[in-house]
Amino acid sequence: MRRIAIIGGGIAGVTAAYELARLARDGAAVEATLFESSSRLGGIVETIREGGFIIEGGPDGWVTEKPWARELAEELGLSEELLPSNDATRRTYILKDDRLQAIPDGMRMMVPTDLAALDESSLFTSAARQSFRDEPSRAQELKASAPATDESVADFVRRHFGPEVLHTIAAPLLSGVFGGDVATLSVRAVMAPFVAMEREHGSLITALQSRAPKNGSNAAIFTTLRSGLATLIERMVATVPPTWLRMNSNVAAIGRDETGWTVRCSGNKATPEHFDELMIATPVDIARSLLAPHDSYAAGLLKMEASSAVIIAFALPDASRFPVPSGFGFLVPPHHASTNGSEGLAAKTPSRLLAGTFTDQKFNHRVPSGARLVRAFFGGPTAERMMGCGNDEIASVARLELARILGPLPDATITVVRRWPRSLPQYSVGHLERMAELNNRVAAMPGLHLLGNGYRGVGLPDLVRDARSAARGVISS
Numbered sequence: 001m002r003r004i005a006i007i008g009g010g011i012a013g014v015t016a017a018y019e020l021a022r023l024a025r026d027g028a029a030v031e032a033t034l035f036e037s038s039s040r041l042g043g044i045v046e047t048i049r050e051g052g053f054i055i056e057g058g059p060d061g062w063v064t065e066k067p068w069a070r071e072l073a074e075e076l077g078l079s080e081e082l083l084p085s086n087d088a089t090r091r092t093y094i095l096k097d098d099r100l101q102a103i104p105d106g107m108r109m110m111v112p113t114d115l116a117a118l119d120e121s122s123l124f125t126s127a128a129r130q131s132f133r134d135e136p137s138r139a140q141e142l143k144a145s146a147p148a149t150d151e152s153v154a155d156f157v158r159r160h161f162g163p164e165v166l167h168t169i170a171a172p173l174l175s176g177v178f179g180g181d182v183a184t185l186s187v188r189a190v191m192a193p194f195v196a197m198e199r200e201h202g203s204l205i206t207a208l209q210s211r212a213p214k215n216g217s218n219a220a221i222f223t224t225l226r227s228g229l230a231t232l233i234e235r236m237v238a239t240v241p242p243t244w245l246r247m248n249s250n251v252a253a254i255g256r257d258e259t260g261w262t263v264r265c266s267g268n269k270a271t272p273e274h275f276d277e278l279m280i281a282t283p284v285d286i287a288r289s290l291l292a293p294h295d296s297y298a299a300g301l302l303k304m305e306a307s308s309a310v311i312i313a314f315a316l317p318d319a320s321r322f323p324v325p326s327g328f329g330f331l332v333p334p335h336h337a338s339t340n341g342s343e344g345l346a347a348k349t350p351s352r353l354l355a356g357t358f359t360d361q362k363f364n365h366r367v368p369s370g371a372r373l374v375r376a377f378f379g380g381p382t383a384e385r386m387m388g389c390g391n392d393e394i395a396s397v398a399r400l401e402l403a404r405i406l407g408p409l410p411d412a413t414i415t416v417v418r419r420w421p422r423s424l425p426q427y428s429v430g431h432l433e434r435m436a437e438l439n440n441r442v443a444a445m446p447g448l449h450l451l452g453n454g455y456r457g458v459g460l461p462d463l464v465r466d467a468r469s470a471a472r473g474v475i476s477s
């Protein structure tokens with residue numbers, strides 16, 4: 001019987017436990033113990049179901065193009081629950097000159113596929129529109145200027161389209177997802193498909209235009225579950241033997257000996273337990289401190305910036321009292337400075353909100369009939385400062401920021417505030433090389449596996465794929 005310890009019960013750890021339980025049912029001689037420090041499984045994945053509202057405290061869906069979360073949901077009998085985003089009304093706005101301006105149709109992040117649509121939009125100046133038009137004819141120059149090593153997202157976007165496109169669309173898109181800074185994010189880690197396009201075509205616009213539409217390319221851009229993403233966690237947990245789950249168990253130290261690994265939880269009476277293999281699926285900071293006594297160099301490779309995130313959801317009973325533009329929501333450029341005439345501190349300081357989601361318009365079945373659900377997202381240094389504030393204070397800042405952009409917010413029947421400290425690791429320039437080095441160090445410590453959002457992707461599908469493949473690897477090794 002192979003004994004596996006899994007530390008951390010977010011989606012990565014729970015998926016690993018689920019996969020091991022599945023393999024055990026199929027006859028593999030394996031048993032696992034999942035140590036979770038809190039009293040709840042799911043980590044950042046959390047759904048609050050109240051008063052007919054489905055409120056996500058963390059992720060609200062996954063990118064449909066990546067199949068692994070959908071495959072898992074189908075395997076769990078959740079096909080009927082799969083809910084596509086409402087792409088017929090897909091529109092995202094950017095706050096520019098204190099006005100929400102729609103991202104033109106046909107944009108794939110900062111790359112237009114329909115140059116004519118740019119002329120109908122006021123988002124870009126004529127100079128930026130010209131830089132888009134020029135990009136295809138600069139294909140050879142762009143190929144030649146591509147560096148042999150990694151570069152920042154900012155440098156990559158600037159080379160293709162210039163500074164305005166970087167600040168107007170690329171920076172808000174990336175900070176709305178990673179809470180991060182385009183000047184430090186690695187283009188190879190967070191925009192790998194665009195790097196591949198550049199290598200092949202030089203021009204990103206030509207590359208996208210020459211792509212044959214994929215089968216299923218009409219699929220909605222995002223997918224979620226009708227009853228909320230926590231259902232994915234709940235269904236997986238239901239298949240894991242209850243004796244495998246160790247809640248309120250904070251792992252304080254790990255040890256190594258000739259036959260495997262030991263795990264010791266906090267508390268005076270805790271004694272180390274022995275396992276053959278160890279999966280660390282905690283946030284990177286915790287993984288680093290657990291690993292440090294065994295390989296300080298590997299721990300050093302795990303030193304990375306991480307953005308904190310704060311989510312505030314307002315459930316409003318009457319949508320007509322809070323009209324919002326048609327679409328999924330809006331992004332605020334990280335350095336947007338408000339010039340409107342509103343009173344108070346907020347009017348004098350750069351907007352600290354990174355994004356707002358019109359959840360009831362993005363997905364169906366999120367609210368009772370006629371109601372509205374909006375979500376505000378703060379990241380970076382602002383979220384860091386908010387960590388120490390009370391819920392009421394955080395909610396009132398969110399209210400103020402939303403009101404500045406959308407008009408006065410009526411009273412909410414439910415307000416949800418969630419703080420996720422250092423939850424979004426920043427894959428900075430050189431990330432892939434550091435991870436390759438880390439893999440070599442980990443390979444030298446047999447039986448050790450690092451899972452979670454610090455390594456090979458932050459999105460739910462990536463984490464599901466990674467955890468399942470690590471669990472299968474344990475059995476086949």
Ligand SMILES: Cc1cc2nc3c(=O)[nH]c(=O)nc-3n(C[C@H](O)[C@H](O)[C@H](O)COP(=O)(O)OP(=O)(O)OC[C@H]3O[C@@H](n4cnc5c(N)ncnc54)[C@H](O)[C@@H]3O)c2cc1C
Nearest residue numbers: 008010011012037043044059060061251452453458459460
């Ligand atoms: C606000 C926000 C919105 C997001 N939106 C999306 C989205 O829409 N789509 C998408 O695909 N992704 C999204 N993401 C990213 C995605 O949600 C995360 O990358 C993912 O949920 C992380 O899962 P994880 O299992 O790696 O870590 P976590 O969810 O952080 O889980 C780690 C677990 O380890 C436990 N733990 C910590 N220390 C110990 C210890 N010493 N001993 C035992 N247990 C410990 C913690 O309690 C926690 O349960 C979002 C992230 C954030 C923060």
